[in-house]
Each structure stands twice: as structure tokens, then as C-alpha cells.
Ligand SMILES: [Zn+2]
């Protein structure tokens with residue numbers, strides 16, 4: 001009775017188009033059918049969608065990964081292609097700290113990539129600078145990391161810090177993005193032999209995740225998997 005009254009007073013809306021939906025759903029049928037899930041064929045290294053399978057082999061590498069010797073993480077996986085629809089979900093997570101939207105995406109991530117994300121020792125969110133955390137009141141990747149932690153039973157480690165305030169990566173070239181985050185992070189401690197899930201909301205060029213992975217590898221991390229809710233396509237950006 002109370003639940004029915006609550007549903008009547010606060011009808012659930014689709015996280016993308018805000019139309020009213022049934023209390024058990026997260027998206028309307030139309031939006032859900034239009035979301036682009038990252039499915040095979042994907043690059044085994046960065047996890048981006050391959051335009052076409054390179055071969056019948058299970059282990060396939062995109063052109064970018066095959067020529068780039070400065071990739072410090074070992075695997076990358078994302079749930080959704082970053083487009084107008086997924087951008088609205090990311091907005092809910094990033095700007096509104098929406099736990100419902102985060103939980104839904106994280107559940108889908110774990111269902112999709114369970115064997116890859118489930119065998120980590122620690123979950124580490126990409127940090128914001130402390131001044132941003134103070135203004136916003138939270139760090140969006142930490143919200144995702146905490147939900148992942150609850151589902152997987154893996155501890156969150158918040159020791160990775162952004163020690164330098166960086167400019168937004170938007171409207172920057174790949175070279176400028178790499179320069180912008182260079183030496184912006186630090187980790188106090190050792191991660192010798194640890195397998196890490198490095199968590200962010202969106203991956204575009206991967207420059208931020210790659211710089212974090214570089215720092216974590218310097219502390220001894222053995223295997224780093226980058227997890228994001230969404231990622232751009234290979235043709236949009238390069239690592
Ligand atoms: Zn909708």
C-alpha cells in the first residue's frame with residue numbers, strides 16, 4: 001500500500017527521456033532499444049568496438065592498440081557507446097550523483113564483463129582534484145566504484161590522488177590531453193602484484209586512464225583493467 005502510494009506520488013521516469021515508466025524499469029522500451037551496448041567484436045586490449053572482426057581468433061587487437069606502445073593498462077571494458085543517449089545517463093551519474101542510474105549501469109557491466117571485472121584485488125576510481133570534490137561534494141567515478149564494490153565484494157582504494165588541478169579534456173587534441181594529465185596523479189603506497197579495476201565514467205581518448213595506469217604500474221600493480229560506463233568509438237578518438 002505504502003509502495004503503491006509512493007509510486008503514485010513519485011512516478012519513475014526513464015533515465016534518458018524522462019517519460020513515465022513502470023516502477024520496476026529504468027529506461028522506457030524505446031530508449032533501451034536505442035542504446036548501443038559494446039558487444040563483440042571488441043578489441044581485446046582497449047575494449048572498443050571493432051569495425052569488423054580482424055579474424056576468427058578470439059584475441060583481436062584494434063589498429064590503434066597494435067601500433068601504440070605507450071598503453072599502460074592491460075584491458076579496457078565499457079558498457080555503452082558514448083552517444084546522445086548514453087550522454088544523458090552519464091549526466092545523471094556525473095551531475096546528479098544518481099545512485100539508481102549508476103546501480104543499473106554497474107549491474108549491466110558486471111553481467112556483461114563478470115569474469116574480467118570479478119577477479120580484481122582492488123577497485124580504484126579516477127580521482128578529481130580535492131577542490132572539485134569540495135565544490136561538487138562527490139567524485140563521480142567513486143560513485144561507480146562504490147556500486148561495483150558492493151556487487152563484486154572487492155574493496156575500494158582511494159589512495160590515488162589528483163595532485164595537480166587539470167583543465168577539462170574537452171576540445172583538446174590527443175597530444176594536448178596527454179600533456180594536460182601528465183604527472184597529475186600520485187599514489188602513496190605499494191600495489192605489488194595487485195590486479196586493479198580502474199574506474200571512470202567515460203573514456204574518450206583514454207589519456208587520463210592511461211596516465212593513472214602508468215602511476216599504478218610504477219607502484220607495482222600487475223594487471224590493470226579500465227572500466228567505464230561509456231566509451232567513444234575507435235573512429236572518434238585514438239588512445
Ligand atoms: Zn526513454
Ligand SMILES: [Zn+2]
Pocket residue numbers: 043044045046047048061062063064065066
Ligand atoms: Zn584497442
